[in-house]
Amino acid sequence: MISMNKTYKLLAEIVGEQYVSNKKEELYIYSQDPGMMEPHKPDYVVMPKTTQEIQRIVKIANDEKIPIVPVGGSLSLSGLVIPHRGGIALDLKRMDRVLEVNEKSRYVVVEGGVTQGKLKAYLERHHPNLRHSIPDAPPSATVVGNIVIHGQGRLTQQYGFNSDMVTGLEVVLPTGEVCKIGSSSVSPYWFSIAPLPDLAGLFLGWFGTTGVITKLGLRLYPKKEMRDIEMFVVEDPTLVPDVIHRVTHTEMTEDIFIAAQPYPLVFKDIIMIGICITGDSEEEIEFKRRMIWDALRTHIESKEGGFMMLTPDIKRELLEMPTTGTTRFADVMKGGGFEYCGPIIPVEKYPEAYKKLLEFSSKYGITYGSAGRVIGRSHCMMFSFGYPFNRADPDNIERTEKALHDSNVASLDIGGVPWKPEVPAQKMIMERMDKNTLELMKRMKKLLDPNGIMNPGNWEAE
Amino acid sequence: MAEFKLKFNEKLCATCPTYDCLVRCQYMDIDKATAKAEMQKIINGEDSFVLHQCATCYACEEYCKRGNHPFYLITDLQEKKGILPIPKPLVTQWVNIGVPTRKDIQEFYGAKEPVISLCLFPAYIDSIKGKLFEDLSIVLGRHFFCQLAYLHFGKPSLIRQRLPGIIENIAKHDFKEVICFHDECYSTFTSYAPAYGIEVPFKPIHLFEYLYNRLKEHEDEIKPLNTKVAYQRNCSTRLAPKKEHFVDDIFSLIGAERVERKYDRENALCCAGIIRGLQRYDLFVDVQKRNVEDMVNAGVEYCVFNCPACFDSLSEAVTKKGIKPIMMHELCKLALGEKPAGWK
Numbered sequence: 027m028i029s030m031n032k033t034y035k036l037l038a039e040i041v042g043e044q045y046v047s048n049k050k051e052e053l054y055i056y057s058q059d060p061g062m063m064e065p066h067k068p069d070y071v072v073m074p075k076t077t078q079e080i081q082r083i084v085k086i087a088n089d090e091k092i093p094i095v096p097v098g099g100s101l102s103l104s105g106l107v108i109p110h111r112g113g114i115a116l117d118l119k120r121m122d123r124v125l126e127v128n129e130k131s132r133y134v135v136v137e138g139g140v141t142q143g144k145l146k147a148y149l150e151r152h153h154p155n156l157r158h159s160i161p162d163a164p165p166s167a168t169v170v171g172n173i174v175i176h177g178q179g180r181l182t183q184q185y186g187f188n189s190d191m192v193t194g195l196e197v198v199l200p201t202g203e204v205c206k207i208g209s210s211s212v213s214p215y216w217f218s219i220a221p222l223p224d225l226a227g228l229f230l231g232w233f234g235t236t237g238v239i240t241k242l243g244l245r246l247y248p249k250k251e252m253r254d255i256e257m258f259v260v261e262d263p264t265l266v267p268d269v270i271h272r273v274t275h276t277e278m279t280e281d282i283f284i285a286a287q288p289y290p291l292v293f294k295d296i297i298m299i300g301i302c303i304t305g306d307s308e309e310e311i312e313f314k315r316r317m318i319w320d321a322l323r324t325h326i327e328s329k330e331g332g333f334m335m336l337t338p339d340i341k342r343e344l345l346e347m348p349t350t351g352t353t354r355f356a357d358v359m360k361g362g363g364f365e366y367c368g369p370i371i372p373v374e375k376y377p378e379a380y381k382k383l384l385e386f387s388s389k390y391g392i393t394y395g396s397a398g399r400v401i402g403r404s405h406c407m408m409f410s411f412g413y414p415f416n417r418a419d420p421d422n423i424e425r426t427e428k429a430l431h432d433s434n435v436a437s438l439d440i441g442g443v444p445w446k447p448e449v450p451a452q453k454m455i456m457e458r459m460d461k462n463t464l465e466l467m468k469r470m471k472k473l474l475d476p477n478g479i480m481n482p483g484n485w486e487a488e
Numbered sequence: 489m490a491e492f493k494l495k496f497n498e499k500l501c502a503t504c505p506t507y508d509c510l511v512r513c514q515y516m517d518i519d520k521a522t523a524k525a526e527m528q529k530i531i532n533g534e535d536s537f538v539l540h541q542c543a544t545c546y547a548c549e550e551y552c553k554r555g556n557h558p559f560y561l562i563t564d565l566q567e568k569k570g571i572l573p574i575p576k577p578l579v580t581q582w583v584n585i586g587v588p589t590r591k592d593i594q595e596f597y598g599a600k601e602p603v604i605s606l607c608l609f610p611a612y613i614d615s616i617k618g619k620l621f622e623d624l625s626i627v628l629g630r631h632f633f634c635q636l637a638y639l640h641f642g643k644p645s646l647i648r649q650r651l652p653g654i655i656e657n658i659a660k661h662d663f664k665e666v667i668c669f670h671d672e673c674y675s676t677f678t679s680y681a682p683a684y685g686i687e688v689p690f691k692p693i694h695l696f697e698y699l700y701n702r703l704k705e706h707e708d709e710i711k712p713l714n715t716k717v718a719y720q721r722n723c724s725t726r727l728a729p730k731k732e733h734f735v736d737d738i739f740s741l742i743g744a745e746r747v748e749r750k751y752d753r754e755n756a757l758c759c760a761g762i763i764r765g766l767q768r769y770d771l772f773v774d775v776q777k778r779n780v781e782d783m784v785n786a787g788v789e790y791c792v793f794n795c796p797a798c799f800d801s802l803s804e805a806v807t808k809k810g811i812k813p814i815m816m817h818e819l820c821k822l823a824l825g826e827k828p829a830g831w832k
Binding site: 259260261291292293294295296297308316319325326329330331332333334335337338339 | 572574575576577578580581584585587589611761762764765767769800801803804808
């Protein structure tokens with residue numbers, strides 16, 4: 027085994043002195059994310075610029091069995107890039123080039139560190155007729171980070187998880203080989219994963235435990251001239267699945283999100299279903315709006331649901347990409363803490379999940395906020411058990427942790443699967459997982475990462 | 489809780505020669521005979537299609553020239569019969585909006601008169617600036633919220649339940665006079681409260697009366713706007729028609745021509761925001777379309793609003809037709825060479 031000093035020097039030779047560090051203050055930054063997971067420092071932080079640099083870094087790590095954690099925006103909230111066993115934090119932010127946009131085949135190829143904000147700005151400037159599915163994460167979240175966690179965005183109701191929009195990958199395997207996935211492996215074009223065997227699944231949802239994604243091909247979509255929003259409101263959670271079912275049946279909507287929170291008082295005791303529509307003309311918007319109103323006529327006539335009166339200011343806020351309202355609510359306790367468990371659940375399970383959310387909020391004396399999103403045409407949804415907390419109040423933190431634990435258990439109990447789960451929740455999932463499936467995961471992991479260097483602690487089956 | 493009962497004179501209705509309250513309704517097609525029959529049902533406490541189809545525009549209060557209160561009677565009966573004009577979740581939402589919490593009252597003790605109440609419109613604080621508002625103290629928040637909006641929601645008893653506390657809060661501040669930014673507050677204190685025998689121990693001042701008087705003080709500084717305007721009445725102006733002349737008085741002072749059009753004055757159409765809230769989308773579209781087309785045909789430059797809620801409801805529609813939406817007090821500021829809040 028080489029010394030730490032030697033490792034540092036080797037890393038510096040690869041990326042240059044200014045892009046490697048083992049200074050405490052910098053390691054501190056990479057030791058945590060804004061969530062509740064216990065911090066742990068890496069031994070080094072490295073910021074490579076190229077795939078070749080990553081390849082060399084990974085080879086050293088693999089030879090010396092040094093843990094390596096690919097880092098994007100560090101914003102998962104579930105500690106997915108906390109270096110639980112130290113090693114190298116591989117920060118991809120310098121790999122921030124948008125490499126190609128194919129207007130006609132509507133895809134983009136980006137480097138592994140391109141942020142959501144950068145891609146949005148790039149498309150607005152150079153390709154104003156195209157857009158990608160922007161998640162409700164801060165603009166500094168990376169595009170690759172989002173697809174690695176099976177993120178969702180504004181186009182998820184139309185086109186599925188953001189990871190369903192992947193058209194190709196370039197990956198540095200844990201053993202150092204650079205590998206292309208999808209059409210780009212046999213063609214200069216990055217248009218699709220199909221019709222080849224789907225190897226992208228070896229890297230999506232694995233949280234960087236199977237390789238480092240250095241390039242990503244992603245579908246782009248038509249950007250309509252106008253966007254608008256309707257907000258349907260109900261009190262009875264059992265109506266939510268039917269509302270979603272009816273609205274998605276129209277196939278007229280862009281995004282559908284579901285929000286419930288007790289503060290401010292205007293939101294108390296109600297569930298809001300935000301329905302976004304897009305169009306290239308007033309007529310198109312109006313046609314879609316009427317379709318949606320008609321679809322929900324039964325609930326309106328029963329007086330059990332209705333469309334909220336939205337002021338232009340509120341509309342603007344709700345249509346923001348990403349939304350900032352969530353962030354503001356996240357600090358409702360004025361203590362800078364926010365954490366959520368956001369399982370993917372069958373849509374019909376919304377009432378049960380909502381009931382559990384209220385139960386945990388009451389049981390632990392903490393406030394709550396739930397922001398869900400419909401995935402596909404009601405194929406499933408994300409339901410967040412969200413809890414703002416005060417970082418300066420240890421008792422509040424403890425109660426929040428218990429609520430999160432219970433939320434994870436409840437998510438699984440109702441038939442859902444925790445999304446971007448933190449390590450303890452990953453273990454809960456694996457405990458309930460079909461044994462052969464778990465064995466297959468272990469085999470794949472062992473095959474790709476024989477020395478177990480990639481983001482250790484995550485998806486580790488006992 | 490004290491029981492406040494509507495002062496309603498049935499005999500006035502029995503001898504009414506017109507039944508304009510319902511005959512002139514812009515949203516129901518009712519002839520005189522039907523109006524008489526339906527009004528009698530309402531007076532008797534019986535069900536009537538009027539209870540279900542009322543757009544809650546308040547206009548019948550103005551159409552009734554005998555000072556009876558047909559609209560208040562309708563809303564009381566809606567509640568008694570459990571007829572919700574609006575879906576339940578929206579009622580819940582609005583009931584919660586107006587809950588007077590303890591949060592926002594302390595800071596206003598010691599506020600010096602003259603004082604203006606911004607009701608529940610904090611977004612307008614920045615607009616209460618300039619020559620017209622010099623030396624004015626601002627109060628606002630749920631403890632100053634007049635609660636009258638519940639007339640739209642089939643919950644008028646909530647007004648009577650909360651209003652005495654609101655009035656008491658204002659009185660505790662020892663204000664002799666309160667300028668009401670929103671004329672819904674003014675109308676609450678001068679129409680609704682007296683109709684139910686609720687005492688108001690201070691003098692509410694209508695914003696337009698205040699604006700007119702301040703403009704007069706600065707008359708020599710006014711640069712006539714020389715523009716054509718449409719004025720969008722809001723529902724509560726129907727409760728204070730005697731103050732409507734200030735609209736013309738102000739326009740005259742600042743050089744704004746209130747262009748003759750079909751849907752103005754007593755024939756004004758609702759901004760339709762509440763009609764949308766009633767979930768009557770087709771009617772909402774129709775009313776806004778007719779109203780805006782009427783403004784376009786009249787060739788106006790500005791659509792002038794009294795009510796922030798109307799502004800929110802209609803501003804997008806008029807803007808799309810090239811008409812500038814503006815609040816009355818902002819138009820007055822323009823005439824004094826001041827920029828409205830948010831203008832660049």
